[in-house]
Amino acid sequence: MTFVPLIRLPWRNAHEDRRSLPRHWVDSTSLTHRIDAWRLWLADKPRGYWLLYQSRPAEFCAALAALWESGRVAVLPADNRPETLARLAETVDGTLPEAPDVTATRQHDTAAFAIPEALDPTATAVVLYTSGSTGNPVRLAKRFNQLDTELAAHTRLWPLAGSGVISQVSHQHIYGLLTGVLHPLCAGAPFYGDPCRYPEGLIERLKEAGEAHLAPVIVSSPAQLSRLPNHLGWHDSPRPRRVFSSGARLALAHAQHTEALLKAPVIEIYGSTESGGIAQRRQTQDTVWQALPGVELSFSKGRLALRSPFLEAPQQWWYQPDRVAPRHGGFELLGRADRLAKIAGKRVSLDQIECLLAETEEVREARCVDLERADGRLGVVVVADEAFIPHQRETRHALIKRLRSRLSSHLEGVATPRYWRFVDALPSNAQGKLDHELVQRLFADLDDHKAPRWLGEYRADVTSCCISLEVPERLIFLEGHFDDYPVVPGVVMVQWAIELASTSFGELGEFKGIERLKFKQVLRPGARFTLQLTRRAEGIAFTIDSQEGRHCTGQVRLQTHGGKHG
Template identity: 45%
Template structure:
């Protein structure tokens, strides 16, 4: 064996992985045929203890007779200094990086004067978001060459997102999939090179290559760290006060973990301070078992567990739970249930809600009219209203809602004798926040 690596398997336990010289030679030859170093300086932002860092930042320079930095370039300021040095000495630099480092390139540094010293940028460990890829291209003046693979499989495919979002198989790598869209691979980089092997990744073939659809075994990479979502779910569910939990990934500026957690009734936070303290407690307890970068960033505390008519936490419900991240005007939806003549919807006022901007500097509050707007949005979805807003009747706002407040919105829809109305009431642990009625009218009736 040439080298032994340790990587986490589906159980999350470190697994020993042995690589032979012929496997390493095959992968080095593949990379050199695609992207020869040509004597340029290699500067790495990833550890050589990862197979990608070992191959790209140490073995390739040694085999291709190119200089390389002996220390990892951990900070953007250090990268900037390297580029300044290369520009001053007439050298060209190859950057070996990863999504976390590339996603945090500070705009404050003036990259344009030194970007000419850069020749190529490589990234691996996890897919880079399109937004991050575009920002790197804009600031450093070069597209990112992403390499997809793992310690077990070696390199599989590559892409440049400014050209196409699809992945193209590396030379000598054969890619296929079965009826379940599970990836099948045959490659000289594998332990048994002439045998098709099934992988945990899900793919869809495209005319240009293939698209990644996620992992069948719920193993994902967050910030370049491999994590089992199943293990995270189990750890969360075992914590005091947690009745049920499920984690999922969200693609924001980069891939982040989100958690949907059903707490016991006395543990549910009802304001910003208790919400923050609950998140801190759960993250602190999880940190005993997981590295900090993989801990959930976004939290939704629900009661009861939200499901569709088939009893499933569907993709539509998951999307609804995190809609406020995409739309700053939306409330934070946490579930709903039938209530007498209508529905009761659990909502929170997002801390960064657009409607609290400017209301007021000393203590931000949610304007009352925003509650009416939210009520109409929820009612149109839940009741499929045929009428339109006409007027407000007996509307009262006993006290304002604050950012982070959790509240119940009760909506009763009534129709009869040619009239339609929506009875609205919002209440939190601090008391009532709005009561009143919205009169509705049909467009045809109004025009006549």
């Protein structure tokens, strides 16, 4: 199997080892008709920059190839929230729809457009956006020669001959784009053409790869690997050739757990949207990061600098905002060098606060964040084992008091975090990161006194969602309900269920009523609870539970546009 660079249009190269693929798996041959459909749709459209967001890897790949063949640049938003797309739409020449108009492309008259022999290696291929972990996302352009050089390095390190790629991460981000879509495309390896976010889907994809005599390669993230359940039949599935992880720090325990379950090496890739890939490691064998082929490293005063063919200016030194320690021809990561916040005129290290908290028995991991609030105080997201997660107001206050006491001998009082969130796993976006948007959501109740405190959610599949929440003590609905024994009104619980269902599942349709509504016991301020949502044809079913038991259950009847209600 030969590597074909992007500038040589690998999607137009038919492979001799063409095989029968399972449903929803694709390769360059099966993509051709979709690329042609997109080319025809684009034939009379303006050139320039085009906004491309597609949740399906196969359709994304076809649309991307069509843009490139027609001399256009793909602009890849990190998400498809209406406000994101509306903001970016003002900066581009057009926005691709979900699918090309079939009436205009049904005859697939390829004579309507020309297929170039090659693409200009110095032309801009894509515009991406950083994850926004420390602020607003930054716009970054990548040329074809940058992408091709990095893809060639991937091929040298991790060849895909005889493999089938299953991606669990978003291809709208550089890691998922390169590893989950472009590498298999250039290597002629099949890849799964639909999203594969959940463990149950992953195990089905592994079996499909095995039936097609493909060695599975999994492209994943710490968020997914940290939640692989033991009870699924991993031992009955084909053993993956390798598992990739990137986007955030992967805990050693999670790497070990993944390797034990899947019987495959877990390879981490370290880098960023700005720098491209920098280094890789298999931390179950060695914690030291080794540079990717062609990447030159330099260490000065504990900071990492690099020259790389993946950079926009390959001959210039790029200074990565990470502290490192040189080790055995590579390096160890020590944390971000720029994670300083100015509190009451004093510089405070967010890394220091996280390290101090991680030394305590109760804290597995901590993420300190500058919320940029008027009071100037910090927030912190604490990952704790279930035994230490507080479920009532009293235990939460007691835990915060103990943790603040731990920090008091190292920090001035004003530098100690004021706002605390306790979770069993760090919430993450499609790139596996706790980004700016998720931080805002974790602390949204500070300004919205009608909302519950959101602490994360888990989706088993597209129709089911379990959300972890708390009742804020400053919830406005507690006023007058009742003075000596405040409780959350039942109507508020129902309203929360409807609002959060809309956030999780998108537009729900017209409200038609509530059925089978039962209130079992009261929900008190400071209580931690779960909201289980299930999407059904006739509406939404919901339950609210806590350690005290069940509080509320019901079904919301809805009518979708153009449909019938239950």
